[in-house]
Amino acid sequence: MSGLMRGFIKVVDSVNYRMGRMIMYFIFVLMGILLWSSISKTFFLPSIWTLEMAQFVMVAYYILGGPYSLQLGSNVRMDLLYGEWSLRKKAWFDLLTVMFLLFYLGVLLYGAVSSTAYSLGYWGTEPFSFFGGLLTGSEEIGRMEQSSTAWRPYMWPIKSIMILGLFLMLLQCISELLKDILRLKGEPV
Template identity: 60%
Template sequence: MQGLMYRYINLIDAMNYRVGRIMMYGIFVMMGILLWSSISKTFFVPSLWTLEVAQFAMVAYYMLGGPYSIQMGSNVRMDLLYGEWSDHRKAQVDAMTVLFLIVYLGFLLWGGWESLMYSFSYGGERSSSVWRPYLWPIKSIMVIGIFLMLLQAVSEFFKDILRIKGHDVGAKL
């Protein structure tokens, strides 16, 4: 069972690490879109699409970068008591709290999937803006991001279980 956990951890961590490193450059995509928006509004005819595309890029950046953030331990944590605890105690508390995250992400994934299916079912749901882009591409990215976060949360749970049993899976970043 522990061998299976290690393989799962290695596979999911490697995949989310690569996706996260690629998504780090998404900030430059957003900057380029917003720069074009500023230039076009100042010197040319304003583009209708720039604000919405920047919002979609931000959603993709956030959702696909989330698993990497969880993996790196850069999520927000209240450190009132946590910093003074032993590694074993931290693993116990983290294993319990990550279960809440897994349940939350499960509901979020279910809702995201339902919303994506709704988007497909009516000939393509569209935004209510003047530009009216289809919403299924960004909803697909959201579902993929939530799914990757769920996989990473399970990986973190397995790491905590192994830490509780005394195995060395690396220090929590």
């Protein structure tokens, strides 16, 4: 069982590490968009797409970088008591709190899947069966949701990124849970 846990941890940590290292460069994409926005407003006609595109890039940066941040332990913690605890006590506390986080991420993931299905023109109440139907050909994409701004981009790409980010965060939380279990068993992580 420990070998299976270690294999899962290794794969998930590797995927999230690589994704995080790639996504951290999105800050430069964001800076480029905002720089172009400033230049176009000053010297040319203002671009209508820059603000919304900057928001989309920031969402991707934040949500896809979250699992990497969690993996490195650089997430915000209340260190008043936690910093002084032993590794075993921290593992017990993390084991308890990660259960709440897994539930929360599950609810967010369900909402993201529902919202993405809606953005693809699905009006029903079973978003997972809609995506299964898309794969088998029994469902079709309807009228796609667009933003209400003047640029009017389709919303499904950013909502799909939200699904990916939440799924990777869920996997990283399970990886951290398994690491805590290994620590409590006294095995090296």
